[in-house]
Amino acid sequence: MNGTDDAHGTNDAHGTDDAHGMNGMNGGAAFDEDPAAAEPDGEDLDAELLEEELRRAAAVLDPLPPALLQTAVDAYALHDLDARVAELTFDSLVDAIPVRGAMDAPRMLTFSAGEVTVDVEVTGQGLMGQLLPPRPARIEVLGGPQPGAPLTADDMGRFTADTPPSGPFALRLRTGGDVVVTEWLRA
Template sequence: MNDQELIAAIAAARREAAEVPERIREIGRAAFAWRTVDAELAALATEAPAGARAEPAAVRALTFAARDLTIEVEITDDALHGQVVPPRAGEIELRDRTGVVAVARVDEVGWFVLGPVPRGMFRLHLRAGDAVVVTEWITI
């Protein structure tokens, strides 16, 4: 075996060793899905007055309620403006199905701005002090 053949054989062996079997990939994806298992899920709070008509309308304000806090969001043409109540500083992420789309700092009075406005399904992921809260998926 000459040097070129040896180099080609080593390269082929490295490529083969680097390939990850599909079953291992599935296990990795399943494990990754559990990364936020300790985060509290914040549900969308719906407050429709009794007897209100159910007409289609553009969603402009959302409130996500968790055990110890709420995340209030107003949707404008170019961003999501929000507040964490009670106020606490931290970081909030806007995530879609592909991952993190935007990250914003939550200031000491709980205010944040995330943009641009997401298209399709999204959720928010808040880390503030010892609180970790993930909202349910929503489409606006």
């Protein structure tokens, strides 16, 4: 990147930048406190101070909302030792070449856990999917740690929901003695 060269150029001439009262003074103080540090130049110190000031500004003006912190604390309930995680192996948003003109194409997702595959299609109207190899299953559409809406997969492993998931979602599938949960993602 060309810019990097510029940065070094300016850096070499940093002596002039340090001439701004406070920064120079702070630089001097730090020298006294930390003689072991090899040549901490004024610009590094100024950068440290500015970054720290910005960090405090972020804490005031754009902090992590407390409700979100709590949501993450509560998410511990999603730690499920008994379930197998079906990993996302295909996501049309990432892996598919968009079809020209098809702006609201359905989101196609494939999850895999060992021999089990779950194909899911999400549209504005709802969600449909198929469990492979085909088999009946009881399915929950999860939106968080709370119990989710129940669905049933027929003998062919097919299932549908009339409302699309909003926000984070996962499917918990129970089939035979097996519990499989799809990786959390956003619809």
